[in-house]
Amino acid sequence: MKVALIMGSKSDYSKVEPAINLLKNFDVEVNVRCFSAHRTPNELSEFVKECNNDGTEVIIGAAGMAAALPGVIASLTVLPVIGLPISGSVLDGMDAFLSIAQMPPGIPVGTVAINGSKNASYLTLHISANKRNPIKEKLILQRKRNSEEDLKANV
Numbered sequence: 001m002k003v004a005l006i007m008g009s010k011s012d013y014s015k016v017e018p019a020i021n022l023l024k025n026f027d028v029e030v031n032v033r034c035f036s037a038h039r040t041p042n043e044l045s046e047f048v049k050e051c052n053n054d055g056t057e058v059i060i061g062a063a064g065m066a067a068a069l070p071g072v073i074a075s076l077t078v079l080p081v082i083g084l085p086i087s088g089s090v091l092d093g094m095d096a097f098l099s100i101a102q103m104p105p106g107i108p109v110g111t112v113a114i115n116g117s118k119n120a121s122y123l124t125l126h127i128s129a130n131k132r133n134p135i136k137e138k139l140i141l142q143r144k145r146n147s148e149e150d151l152k153a154n155v
Contacts, residue, residue: 008063019117037068048076064088067096083109
């Protein structure tokens with residue numbers, strides 16, 4: 001499986017790194033790029049065009065503040081786009097969350113929690129699990145381990 005993760009700013013890397021690591025733990029090829037919807041729109045558009053033709057199956061767009069990035073990505077592709085709102089402004093990410101979640105009909109962006117990079121990866125993996133049994137089995141096993149860990153608190 002191949003996934004693109006696009007962040008709006010280099011400063012977002014520490015918040016998207018858990019997503020990258022989780023995907024790699026599932027043997028997913030992750031193509032990480034930094035493009036701004038506002039400062040590098042042409043380069044962003046070219047990269048999304050590449051994703052449309054290179055086997056990429058899901059694109060994660062991580063952005064803060066106005067967070068136009070995931071919506072712009074979604075306007076350029078019919079691949080599933082997952083929006084990852086990043087905190088970083090005086091509104092602590094709520095501005096990014098609302099910007100990503102409030103997409104017009106026909107241009108959907110699946111939106112996860114503010115700084116919810118692991119859930120962006122899990123949603124990506126769930127999309128893939130329908131076609132890839134090894135990923136599905138690994139997800140089921142991980143959920144079982146998580147349940148066992150939670151139940152240990154009852155001892």
